[in-house]
Amino acid sequence: MSRDVPPAVTDLAACRPQMRGNAFRGGSAGGPLHAAVERGQSRLVFLAAMFSLAFLVIAGRLVDVTLMAQPAEPRAVQTPPRAVETQRADIVDRNGTLLATSLPTPSLYANPKIVPDAAEAARRLAPILVGSTEAELRERLSEDRSFVWVRRQLTPRQQHDVIRLGIPGLEFQRDERRIYPQGRLVAHVVGFSGIDQTGLQGVEKTLDGDIRGATAPVQLSIDLRVQHVLHEELRRTIKEFSAIGGAGLILDAHTSEVLALVSLPDYDANFPGTANPETLFNRVTLGVYEMGSVFKVLTAAMALDSGKVNMASGYDASRPIQVSRFSISDYKGKNRWLSLPEIIKYSSNIGAAKMALDIGIPAQRAFLDKLGFLKAPHLELPELGAPLVPNPWREINAMTIAFGHGISVTPLHVVAAEAAMVNGGIMRRPTLLKRDPAHNPGGVRVIKQRTSDDIRRLMRLVVTDGSGKKANVPGYLVGGKTGSAEKAAGRAYRRKALLSSFVGAFPMNDPQYVMLVMIDEPHGTEQSQGYATGGWVAAPVFGRVVERIAPILGVLPIDEESPQIRRDLIVQASAPGRSPNAPR
Amino acid sequence: MTTIPRTDTSLFGQWWWTVDRWTVFALAAIIGIGALMLLAASPPVAERIGLEPLHFVKRQMLLLPLAIGVIFFVSLQPPRIVRRLALAVFCVSVIMLALTFVMGAEIKGARRWISLPGMSIQPSEFVKPTFAVLTAWLLAQGKASARFPGGLVSVTLFAVIVAMLLKQPDLGMAVIVGAVWFVQVFLAGLPIILVAILAVLGMAGLFGAYMLLPHVTSRINRFLDPAAGDSYQIDRSIEAFANGGLFGRGPGEGTIKNWLPDAHSDFVFAVAGEELGLIACLVIVLLFAVVVVRSVLRVTSEQSLFVILAAAGLATQLGLQAIVNMASSLHLMPTKGMTLPFVSYGGSSMLALAVGTGMLLALTRRRFGGIEP
Numbered sequence: 031m032s033r034d035v036p037p038a039v040t041d042l043a044a045c046r047p048q049m050r051g052n053a054f055r056g057g058s059a060g061g062p063l064h065a066a067v068e069r070g071q072s073r074l075v076f077l078a079a080m081f082s083l084a085f086l087v088i089a090g091r092l093v094d095v096t097l098m099a100q101p102a103e104p105r106a107v108q109t110p111p112r113a114v115e116t117q118r119a120d121i122v123d124r125n126g127t128l129l130a131t132s133l134p135t136p137s138l139y140a141n142p143k144i145v146p147d148a149a150e151a152a153r154r155l156a157p158i159l160v161g162s163t164e165a166e167l168r169e170r171l172s173e174d175r176s177f178v179w180v181r182r183q184l185t186p187r188q189q190h191d192v193i194r195l196g197i198p199g200l201e202f203q204r205d206e207r208r209i210y211p212q213g214r215l216v217a218h219v220v221g222f223s224g225i226d227q228t229g230l231q232g233v234e235k236t237l238d239g240d241i242r243g244a245t246a247p248v249q250l251s252i253d254l255r256v257q258h259v260l261h262e263e264l265r266r267t268i269k270e271f272s273a274i275g276g277a278g279l280i281l282d283a284h285t286s287e288v289l290a291l292v293s294l295p296d297y298d299a300n301f302p303g304t305a306n307p308e309t310l311f312n313r314v315t316l317g318v319y320e321m322g323s324v325f326k327v328l329t330a331a332m333a334l335d336s337g338k339v340n341m342a343s344g345y346d347a348s349r350p351i352q353v354s355r356f357s358i359s360d361y362k363g364k365n366r367w368l369s370l371p372e373i374i375k376y377s378s379n380i381g382a383a384k385m386a387l388d389i390g391i392p393a394q395r396a397f398l399d400k401l402g403f404l405k406a407p408h409l410e411l412p413e414l415g416a417p418l419v420p421n422p423w424r425e426i427n428a429m430t431i432a433f434g435h436g437i438s439v440t441p442l443h444v445v446a447a448e449a450a451m452v453n454g455g456i457m458r459r460p461t462l463l464k465r466d467p468a469h470n471p472g473g474v475r476v477i478k479q480r481t482s483d484d485i486r487r488l489m490r491l492v493v494t495d496g497s498g499k500k501a502n503v504p505g506y507l508v509g510g511k512t513g514s515a516e517k518a519a520g521r522a523y524r525r526k527a528l529l530s531s532f533v534g535a536f537p538m539n540d541p542q543y544v545m546l547v548m549i550d551e552p553h554g555t556e557q558s559q560g561y562a563t564g565g566w567v568a569a570p571v572f573g574r575v576v577e578r579i580a581p582i583l584g585v586l587p588i589d590e591e592s593p594q595i596r597r598d599l600i601v602q603a604s605a606p607g608r609s610p611n612a613p614r
Numbered sequence: 615m616t617t618i619p620r621t622d623t624s625l626f627g628q629w630w631w632t633v634d635r636w637t638v639f640a641l642a643a644i645i646g647i648g649a650l651m652l653l654a655a656s657p658p659v660a661e662r663i664g665l666e667p668l669h670f671v672k673r674q675m676l677l678l679p680l681a682i683g684v685i686f687f688v689s690l691q692p693p694r695i696v697r698r699l700a701l702a703v704f705c706v707s708v709i710m711l712a713l714t715f716v717m718g719a720e721i722k723g724a725r726r727w728i729s730l731p732g733m734s735i736q737p738s739e740f741v742k743p744t745f746a747v748l749t750a751w752l753l754a755q756g757k758a759s760a761r762f763p764g765g766l767v768s769v770t771l772f773a774v775i776v777a778m779l780l781k782q783p784d785l786g787m788a789v790i791v792g793a794v795w796f797v798q799v800f801l802a803g804l805p806i807i808l809v810a811i812l813a814v815l816g817m818a819g820l821f822g823a824y825m826l827l828p829h830v831t832s833r834i835n836r837f838l839d840p841a842a843g844d845s846y847q848i849d850r851s852i853e854a855f856a857n858g859g860l861f862g863r864g865p866g867e868g869t870i871k872n873w874l875p876d877a878h879s880d881f882v883f884a885v886a887g888e889e890l891g892l893i894a895c896l897v898i899v900l901l902f903a904v905v906v907v908r909s910v911l912r913v914t915s916e917q918s919l920f921v922i923l924a925a926a927g928l929a930t931q932l933g934l935q936a937i938v939n940m941a942s943s944l945h946l947m948p949t950k951g952m953t954l955p956f957v958s959y960g961g962s963s964m965l966a967l968a969v970g971t972g973m974l975l976a977l978t979r980r981r982f983g984g985i986e987p
Contacts, residue, residue: 066919069803085937095855
């Protein structure tokens with residue numbers, strides 16, 4: 031212990047007689063105060079040592095934290111968000127975007143026998159449970175039972191407020207709420223489920239077994255981006271032409287996976303209560319329509335595939351056909367012989383009818399049966415419409431069916447068949463479930479590869495030279511067929527009520543996607559020069575949708591003028607000589 | 615230094631040659647670093663709570679000269695005046711402490727502040743150093759005179775003060791006052807057995823606080839298990855040190871201060887860690903160690919029990935406060951709202967520290983020939 035300062039001897043005060051103890055003064059040697067000072071001094075050293083130690087620990091920790099402990103630092107462990115256990119699995123699109131999910135929500139019930147003052151409870155609950163009146167609540171809380179639902183599926187805020195009321199007899203039960211983040215966008219595909227977690231509409235109903243109790247999401251073939259484009263363009267067109275509705279369907283030409291399915295008007299799946307039969311109706315799969323001229327492509331395929339007719343064949347379309355009291359004529363007819371490509375290009379009813387008769391009634395029936403047109407279509411939806419097929423199948427039926435009248439099928443039928451027409455001739459069952467790309471989807475051959483090649487040329491011809499010019503998109507080789515069917519009204523047809531459609535595919539040198547757009551009862555506008563036909567109403571939508579989805583789907587633009595493409599799609603579409611195949 | 619001749623008998627000359635110059639240098643360095651850190655750390659905090667960016671800087675810079683003046687003035691005083699000064703300030707602050715229960719402004723659930731025109735005062739900050747000096751006098755007087763019940767008065771006073779602090783509630787302050795008092799009775803020669811009993815009682819008191827005060831429970835639980843609750847501040851703090859590395863990002867270049875709610879007060883050390891780096895932080899620790907350990911060792915050659923106890927008490931208070939603040943920032947102990955002396959923002963804290971440090975400097979001056987009565 032350092033004692034470099036000698037005891038205070040020079041201090042005068044120290045020499046004064048010690049009348050009383052003085053806290054300021056050092057004790058005289060050997061006295062009790064002196065002992066206390068000495069003990070204090072030694073304990074001071076201990077104190078200094080403790081402080082030194084503490085500062086050393088801090089310095090050590092500083093070094094530890096700054097330089098060494100970076101990886102080993104016990105950080106708050108980021109626990110991964112616990113998967114919420116729900117009764118229904120999520121539904122996602124082909125890219126994993128959420129289409130439907132379940133959220134746990136509290137439901138409020140009451141035991142009226144415990145609730146002390148029903149009137150008071152109702153008065154305080156009413157402002158929280160917006161939508162229920164005080165009188166309703168009072169009545170429910172006064173019931174002579176021990177369990178009444180007060181309100182299902184509260185928001186967290188509402189639950190908080192109810193808890194804060196502190197009314198005895200009000201209890202919560204864990205409930206679930208199905209959420210459809212895309213609202214109305216995929217309503218006709220996904221459908222909705224009821225309050226008891228059972229599927230009531232759409233995929234929610236058909237795949238209920240896979241969804242209920244499962245945890246792995248159900249992945250659909252829908253591409254939400256494509257669905258959005260189709261939905262938006264159809265809505266715009268319906269508004270523009272003051273139509274009553276519309277439908278659209280996009281299929282992968284090779285796998286028949288449904289990429290987009292739109293039926294308008296539609297409803298918000300989150301509020302199925304606001305839907306009505308009109309908005310719930312699925313025009314793509316449930317509605318059956320006389321599709322009109324789009325059928326002519328099928329007639330041509332049947333004829334070409336039979337081998338009796340080739341691309342150079344021709345038919346006399348100079349006069350309307352009279353069959354008993356019916357008359358079949360052409361819209362803007364050429365009134366001359368037409369080659370097969372011309373029949374498609376000018377959409378000749380007379381030519382198509384004669385072609386069908388050439389092939390024969392049983393062959394036509396068998397062909398349409400092969401395409402699935404005589405039965406309800408296949409898709410993972412509960413809403414599937416059975417076609418209206420003529421019985422008996424007479425000559426007049428064969429002739430009208432050739433141009434799409436006298437048989438009512440769903441748009442889904444048409445698009446599924448169209449995929450087979452352009453993909454090389456293989457018919458596959460359409461699906462709403464994403465297929466494994468590695469898995470061969472199988473399928474049935476319905477036409478020859480050669481016939482399919484011809485059909486591709488014919489469909490391209492309609493867009494380059496025929497009624498479908500407005501569907502063209504530079505670089506994407508759009509091909510298709512317009513349709514403007516007059517809607518049947520009772521026993522007659524209404525000339526002014528059209529079902530304007532366009533069925534096609536792109537790119538026609540190697541079709542990847544098949545699409546149908548259909549507008550129900552469009553009204554001509556100034557811009558369409560008063561026309562409401564498929565070529566003026568549906569073809570432009572088709573073009574706009576292709577223009578927007580092709581980049582999304584990774585379809586590359588093609589140089590249409592390249593020799594290879596020209597050779598691939600060339601068609602001799604001039605007026606024929608008198609064909610040996612022609613009747614009469 | 616050599617410009618002041620030893621023969622200079624002016625007030626300053628005498629002060630210069632008797633005061634502990636190492637401690638003075640260390641304090642000056644701490645105050646300088648504090649000013650720098652305040653410039654760096656407080657603008658983001660001020661902006662976040664809607665004040666102009668330099669709000670805290672301006673206020674502190676107004677107080678700083680005053681604080682330096684107080685330190686110098688108090689350090690000039692002889693021990694007897696120090697004692698009288700402590701008694702006077704203590705009485706005023708205890709009265710104001712009592713007033714907080716009547717007219718205190720409630721901030722974050724505690725009544726600790728008295729609002730005066732122009733500034734708010736936290737009386738408990740002034741109680742801390744002055745009570746240490748008073749305790750030293752009571753204990754020393756008790757030893758010197760058998761008739762004077764110094765120990766008893768001291769225990770009574772201590773109980774009253776701690777009760778008032780707990781009532782506010784201000785557990786941190788009560789713990790510091792308790793620790794300083796404990797160190798003082800220990801130095802005054804309390805038998806080891808009693809020291810042990812007191813230590814156990816203190817532990818029991820802390821455990822009681824843990825069991826009975828919910829916010830203390832939560833703080834300690836979060837310290838023991840960081841994953842259990844919100845450890846946002848301490849995570850950011852540790853991140854700041856790691857981010858700073860050896861040499862720091864440079865003054866004003868830190869980013870984590872933008873996310874640290876109490877960057878200018880409780881977590882100013884973390885800002886220093888990020889901007890000035892490890893070496894500067896070690897220097898800061900060293901500076902505090904110099905002030906505390908040197909002051910304690912210096913009074914070992916002191917013959918007056920009062921000076922020993924008072925100086926040790928003041929040094930303990932300063933040191934504990936620095937250690938608690940730095941240890942909290944480094945996640946060595948649960949976060950406790952305690953300022954880093956002269957570095958953190960805080961008007962009351964700064965002035966009270968100035969009084970305390972001034973008294974410490976005054977008591978550790980060399981007094982050749984003992985003390986004038």
